Amino acid sequence: MRSKGGRTGKGHDVENLLDELYTTPPPGFVSRREELAALTKAAGQVEDAxxxxxxxxxxxxAWAANLLLRSRPQECQRFLELGGALREAYQTLDASGIxxxxEQRRHIVSALSRQAGRLAAEGGHQLSDTAQQGVEATLRAVLADxxxxxxxxTGRLEAALAPPSDFPSPTDAPTAPPAAPPRAAPRTRTRDELAERRRLRREQLAQARTSADIADRHLHGRHAEQTDAEAVLAQARDRHDRARQQVSTAEQRLRLAREQLHLAAQEQKTAEKRTREAALAAERAERTVREAAQEVKRLSGPVK
Incomplete structure (x- = not known):
């Protein structure tokens, strides 16, 4: 598959490289950028470099918002679709509907921003209160604008986005010049137009509520999956810690056994040396005994 503006076949796909770059934690961004640029230039892709x-x-x-988009693509796609539905709905809703x-918008933005914070922490960078507020402001801007x-x-934000003061409403549209008063229209036509506007409003409200509910359920599902994954991770860490302790104990025992083996080997060498020396001494003693016995026998014979 070919990415927009990227390359196919040999070489580096610049779009994929840029996507990766913008999910690199900010402290490592510059060094990674230079590394990727050098690799791309070495491949002959000068313009891409x-x-x-x-x-x-x-x-x-901005990095946390990019990371959220790349790490949770389906969830973020629903969030983008929800934004479109909300912007349309706000054009026709009354005060109670807005x-x-x-309220649903605040709940979803809060949940997603917390998720971005967790992803950033997993990436080694805890978001400050200011950075967390920047993520929330970006998500509010995405819904409203x-x-x-x-x-x-695009997944390549360089700074947090600033949301507008509120969603666009029918009063935000340019004011048309006053028209001449129309001739008296039939009351039936007026009632029909009002009924049609109300029907469209109900449909848009229903669509916006459905989109918000789907996004909310999906968030709850992901939170449940995350809770399960965290429980599994905790168990795995516990098993890892126990295994590491067992390995440490086994290594200590192995070192002790090796020391004892070395000591036993030295003692064995000493004992073998003593055994050889004792055998030589016994051999010499036996030879001395034989020689003494022969001398006694010689001296015990008749004198000539």
Missing amino acids: RRIRAARRPTLA KELS EDAADQWA
Whole structure:
């Protein structure tokens, strides 16, 4: 598959390299950028190397938002779709409907920003309160503003996004010049138009609520999966710690056994030396005894 602006066949796909670069923790961004640029240039992709060198290091909040997008693609795609549905719904909802969707929006933004914080911590960087607020501001901007959503969808934010003061509403549209008063329209037509607007409002509200509910359920499901994974990880760490302790104990016993083996080998060598010396001494003693017995026998014979 060919990425936009990337390469196929031999060489490095610059789009994939840029995606990787923007999920690199900020402290290691510059060194990784230079490494990737050098690799790309060595492959003959000079223009791609320039693009990589032109990449700007993201702030910690922007990096966490990029990491969230890359690590949770399905969840973030639903979040982007929810933003589109909410922006449409806000155009026609009344005050009570807007309040309901605002509460759902705050809940989902809070849950996703916490997830981004956990991913950042797993990547070795705990988000400060300021960085966490930057992630939340970015997610609010993504829901409220289509341009912000497009920027985040690239996964290459360099700084946190600032949300607008609120969702766009019908009053945000440019004011048209006053038209001449229309002639009296039939009351039936007015009632039909009002009923149609209300019907469209109900449909948009239902769609927005459905999107919010799906996103909320998906978040709960991911949280449950994460809780299970954390429990499994805790058990694995416990087993690892016990195994490491057992290995340490076994290594201590092995060192002690080797020391005892070395000592026993030295004692064996000493005993073998003594055994050889004792055997030589016994042999000499036997020879002396034989010689003495022969001398006694010679002296015991008749004198000539």
